[in-house]
Amino acid sequence: MNNTKIFKTSFASVYPYYILKAEKKGRTKAEVDEIIFWLTGYNEESFQNQLDLKVDFETFFAQAPQMNPNVSKITGVICGYRVEEMEDKLMQQIRYLDKLVDELSKGKTMEKIFRQ
Structure with a gap:
C-alpha cells in the first residue's frame, strides 16, 4: 500500500472529520x-499552531512533543489492519489516532480510551 x-x-483538513464522527455519536x-x-x-x-500552519500528518507526528508511553496498549483492528502489528511507524501513529476516535464515538469512557 502506498501511504504517501x-x-x-x-492534518487540519482531516481534523474536522474526527470531530464530526465524535459529535454524530454525542x-x-x-x-x-x-x-x-x-x-x-x-x-x-x-x-x-499545528492547525494554523496546516502541517501534514508526517510533520504533525514528527513534531509531537511526546507520544504517550501507553500507546503500546492500543490494540485492535482499524481499516482491516491490526494497529499493534503495523510496521510503518507513521501509519501506526495515524491509526492509533483513528482507533481512539473510533472508541470515543462507540461510547467508551475516557478512562478506557486512555488505558487507565
Missing part, C-alpha cells in the same frame, strides 16, 4: 482534543 498521500495530507470536540493531547503531548496552544 495520507502522510502529505494536511461526543464533543473537547473530547477529541483531549485524545489528541493525550496521544501526542500537544497542548491547546501548540496544537492550534
